[in-house]
Amino acid sequence: MSTYDALLLVSFGGPEGPGDVMPFLENVTRGRGIPRERLEAVGDHYHLFGGVSPINRQCRELKAAIEADFAAHGVDLPVYWGNRNWDPYLTGTVRRMKDDGIRRAAAFVTSAYSGYSCSDQYVEDIERARAEVPGAPEIDKLPVYCLRPGFVDPFTDAAREALESLPEAARHLVFTAHSVPLSQAGRVDYVAELEQVAQRVAERTAPGVPWSLVYQSRSGPPSQPWLEPDVCDHLEELRAKGVTAVAVVPIGFVSDHMEVKYDLDVEAAERAAELGLDYVRAATPHTDPRFVALARELLLER
Structure with missing residues (x-):
C-alpha cells in the first residue's frame, strides 16, 4: 500500500x-x-x-x-x-x-x-x-478489468433478471458496446474482450438462449468503416428470423450514461416497438x- x-x-x-x-x-x-x-x-x-x-x-x-x-x-x-x-x-x-x-x-x-x-x-x-x-x-x-468477476458478475445477474422478465418463447440476448472505427488502434483486442465477456455472461445467464454481440453509438462519417452490426439494424434481422423478445445487455458501459439512456432506452427501444419485439434493457454495474x-x-x- x-x-x-x-x-x-x-x-x-x-x-x-x-x-x-x-x-x-x-x-x-x-x-x-x-x-x-x-x-x-x-x-x-x-x-x-x-x-x-x-x-x-x-x-x-x-x-x-x-x-x-x-x-x-x-x-x-x-x-x-x-x-x-x-x-x-x-x-x-x-x-x-x-x-x-x-x-x-x-x-x-x-x-x-x-x-x-x-x-x-x-x-x-x-x-x-x-x-x-x-x-x-x-x-x-x-x-x-473487463474480465474480472467484479465486472462480469453484476452483468450476469442483470442479464438474468432482464431475460426472466420476458416471455420464454423465441428470446434472444443482445450484447452491445460502443462502436469504434475499424482502423482504430487496439480494435482487435477490444473486440476479443467483448466476445469473451458476452460469452461468459451468456453461458452463466441462460445456457441455450441464443446471443449476439452488436455495436451502437457510432459517430464517424458514413464513408469510414466502423464495427458492425448496429443494434437497431440487428433488431430488424432478429425479428425477420422469428425472434419475438430481446434482452439488451450493454456490456460496453459501466453505468447508464447518455449512450445507454438515449441510444438504447430511446432509439433502440422505439425500433423494437415498431418491430413488435418485447424489449428490455439490463442494468449496468454502476455502484x-x-x-x-x-x-x-x-x-x-x-
Missing part, C-alpha cells in the same frame, strides 16, 4: 446543463472535423434529458461508494475525480492533488476494456494533464458493491 497515496477516478465527463451541451460536444470532437449539424443532432439527445448527462452524477455516486468501500476495508487513501472532457477536468484535479502533497496515485477509469478510446486515450489525457502541472504526482492507470470493490482489489494487487 505504501506505493500509492491516492486513487484517481477518471471518467469521460458530460454536460450538466443546457448551456454546457455544445461546448462539451466541441471538446469531445475537437480536431475530428465533425459537421456542426451532426453536433446539433447529438445535442438534441442531451436536451431530451434537460441538457444533463447522467455521467457526472454517476461519478459522484461511484466516488462516494469507493470511499465507503475503502473505509470499510481499512484502505486509508483519498479518492480524487477528474474528467477528460468536462468539469472537473483532469488538469484541475491533478493540480489539487499536487497541492495536497500527493506524490503517486493509481487511476481507476470508467472504461473496462483495452483499445485506444477505452484505455490508451485515458493514459494520454492523464499525461497531458500532468504535463500542465509542474511537480505533478506520478499517476499509473490500473489494469483493464454494485462487487464493481465498487474492483478499484480496491486492483489497487491492492499493484
